[in-house]
Each structure stands twice: as structure tokens, then as C-alpha cells.
Amino acid sequence: MINYRNKGCVSFLLRLFQIRGSIFPKSMSVAVPCGLLATGLRIMVERGLFEFASDLIIMTDNAAWTAFSALLGFLVVFRTSQAYTRFWAGCSATHSMRMEWFNACVMFLAYARISKAPQEKVKNFQGKLIRLFSIMHAAALAELEEINVHVLDPKDINAFQYEVIDPAGFDEPSLRAIKGSTSKVELIFAWVQMLIVESAEQQIINVPAPVLGTALRLISEGLNAFNDALRITYIPFPFPYAQTCDCLLVLHWIMTPIVVQAWVTHAAWAGVLTFMQVFIVQALNSIAAEIENPFGSDANDLDSCDMQKEINVHLAMLVSRSMIELPKLTTNAIRDFDDEFLPSRQSLLGCLNSVEGEMKESHRNDQAYSKAESRAGQRAYLAVGMLGRQSGANGRKSIESRGSSRWARGPDGKQELVWAI
Numbered sequence: 001m002i003n004y005r006n007k008g009c010v011s012f013l014l015r016l017f018q019i020r021g022s023i024f025p026k027s028m029s030v031a032v033p034c035g036l037l038a039t040g041l042r043i044m045v046e047r048g049l050f051e052f053a054s055d056l057i058i059m060t061d062n063a064a065w066t067a068f069s070a071l072l073g074f075l076v077v078f079r080t081s082q083a084y085t086r087f088w089a090g091c092s093a094t095h096s097m098r099m100e101w102f103n104a105c106v107m108f109l110a111y112a113r114i115s116k117a118p119q120e121k122v123k124n125f126q127g128k129l130i131r132l133f134s135i136m137h138a139a140a141l142a143e144l145e146e147i148n149v150h151v152l153d154p155k156d157i158n159a160f161q162y163e164v165i166d167p168a169g170f171d172e173p174s175l176r177a178i179k180g181s182t183s184k185v186e187l188i189f190a191w192v193q194m195l196i197v198e199s200a201e202q203q204i205i206n207v208p209a210p211v212l213g214t215a216l217r218l219i220s221e222g223l224n225a226f227n228d229a230l231r232i233t234y235i236p237f238p239f240p241y242a243q244t245c246d247c248l249l250v251l252h253w254i255m256t257p258i259v260v261q262a263w264v265t266h267a268a269w270a271g272v273l274t275f276m277q278v279f280i281v282q283a284l285n286s287i288a289a290e291i292e293n294p295f296g297s298d299a300n301d302l303d304s305c306d307m308q309k310e311i312n313v314h315l316a317m318l319v320s321r322s323m324i325e326l327p328k329l330t331t332n333a334i335r336d337f338d339d340e341f342l343p344s345r346q347s348l349l350g351c352l353n354s355v356e357g358e359m360k361e362s363h364r365n366d367q368a369y370s371k372a373e374s375r376a377g378q379r380a381y382l383a384v385g386m387l388g389r390q391s392g393a394n395g396r397k398s399i400e401s402r403g404s405s406r407w408a409r410g411p412d413g414k415q416e417l418v419w420a421i
Helices: 009-016 024-046 063-113 119-149 172-180 184-201 209-234 239-263 267-291 304-318 348-352 375-379
Strands: 398-402 405-409 415-420
Touching: 024 239, 024 267, 063 119, 063 209, 063 239, 063 267, 063 304, 119 184, 119 209, 119 304, 172 184, 184 209, 239 267
Parallel strands: none
Antiparallel strands: 398 405, 405 415
């Protein structure tokens, strides 16, 4: 996906002439030669180079050509419609996967807050859980990408370069098991289930059986969503349909110049009309080929880097200092809500302006799940836990490890807590 605006003339013109992610160059590379061929044929006929063609009547009724064009148009449009459906199914599956896993993590950490077990065991459980969910999400994105880009070395998979929450916190045998596994997602999924069951058995989390079953089902539904995305990746558009479309497109490319040049009186119009017909069907076919699989490294694919960054932020928030205490009511808080016209009703912004601190925007402002930023920028994100310190050049924040916490230092020298366990 590519970010663009739908409003305004300037946005319309920019969108019209944007090359990155566009299928226009590919379609024009097919349509322009066909248009030139039609123009050349008409010129040669007018100059008598093809004397037999001047009196040749290709068809007395255009119904046959109309029927062929309609059939081709239907097949291409139907393929584009199915590709669009596959695209949104893939997007929905990956977003559902992330939210199901996050919801399950919230439930288990909520019960960990009220645990009577020693704090060391509780924090150990929390640290393991958010690390496993972060790594499992990154591994799922990596597998979806690996199937599509067909690289020889797994190290070239962009998703393996995405930052995850302190993977170096695990022992070496665990990391070696992940590295050597050919089913990384399923391995980590099993670890998560076993960790939760063992923690419930040891009373580290005292979760009622119905709630425990519901939470474990959420994790399983996340894995089901991952497999739904895999199904779209594994199963391509049916080959016979794609082959038929391609064959008809070739016939259309060959026949259009011959038919159109016989219907016009000027060579230029033969080229224009031929170009228009070929360009339209080629553009629709190129759209279908471009969007039928949303996973990969193309400009119109999902930006999995931002998806990984978002779940990292959400998981780290669950164990951050802001989550230690729940909100409290003041002594002046209204507790009688029967009055329809409460005197203290006000906007959220008006209330937040009365307290100290900066009003921060949503982090989703910069994470539109699109390829708006360069691919080189994505490769710069490495696993945070693997680094003791990142360079703060070019005004970027540096990440510093301090025991079980990570602090970010900006170019102005100020520090802020990224996350702590």
C-alpha cells in the first residue's frame, strides 16, 4: 500500500503521475508498441504497400469483435475483483493475528498483577510472555515474507531485521532452538502455551478455568489467522484462469491493431484507439497480479515493519511504569450519574489541558502500514535487545541498555524510558 490523499486537485495530479508503485509503466510498455504497430499498419495501407489490404474487409459486422472484447474484459475484471478480495483477506488476517495475541497477553498480565506469588517469579513470567509474543509476531511476518520473496539466505528477509523486545534476554539454548527451527511460529506458539499452563499450575497466575480456556483460545485464534494469511500466500490464483487470461491478452494485442486500422481513416487515430484498448485491459490485469498477494517487499504490499513496531509498543506498555497503578478518582469526582446535565461534562482535550505534560499524538500517525518510507530505512531497525547501544547520528535516538530496562537518548540529550521489565 502507498499513502495518498483523495482530496484536492494537487493531490489528484500527484497521484496521477506517481511512478512508485504504479502499474502504468508496465501497462504502457505493452500498449505503446501496439499503438505504434497500428499506426504503422495504417500508413503502409494508405501508401499502397499492402495492396491486398486496401480492399480487404476484415469483418462486415463488429459483433464478433465486440463479443471477444467483452469476454476478455469480463475475465480480467473478475480476476481483479478476486485479487482485491485476496488482498483484503490477507490484510485482515495479519491484523487479526496481532490483536488476538495482544488481547491474550493483556488477560494473562492482568491476572499476574493480582498474583500472590513472589514478585521475582511474576516479573519473570511477564518478561518471558511479552518477549515470546513479540518474537512470535516477528517470526510470523518473516515466514509470510520468506514465501513470497524467494531469497536464498534467510538473513536477507527484512522481517528478521525488525526490532523485537529484548530477545537477548533468553538463554542461548532457547535462541539456538529458534534459529534452527523450520517452524519458528509453531515452536514459539507451543512455548507460550506451555509457559501459561505451567505458570497457572505453580499459582504464578491464578486464572479461573473458564477464563484460562478463553485466553488460550485467543492465542489459538491468532495462529488460525496466521494460517489464513499463509493460505493466501501458499495458494496462488488458479493457473488455468491466469493462463487463459494471458492467452486472450496476447490475441487481443495481435488483433487490435489489425482491426482498428481498418475502421479509421487517419493513421494517428489508429494508434490512439489501439493504445487505449490495450492499455485498459493490460492495466486491469497488472492490478490483479500486483495485489493478489499482499505479503512481500513490493511497494503495494503491507509494511510489516510498522506492524511489528506497533505490537512492540503495545506489549512494552503492558509492563511499563504507567501500568503499575490503575487510575484513581479524586474526592471531588462525581459519583451520581443520574443527572442528564452533569456540571463536569467537558471534552477530553479540555480536561487534559488542565494537567502538566505534553499532549502526544498517536504513534499510528507515522505507521500507516504502507511503503511510504524507503526500504533502506526498514533495514536499519535491528533487534533492540541485541544491541547495547545504537548510534544517535542524524538526529536519531540512541538506545541504551540498563539492566532490564531500555532508555532512549535524543539528540538534545534528554532521556526517556522505552520499556522496563
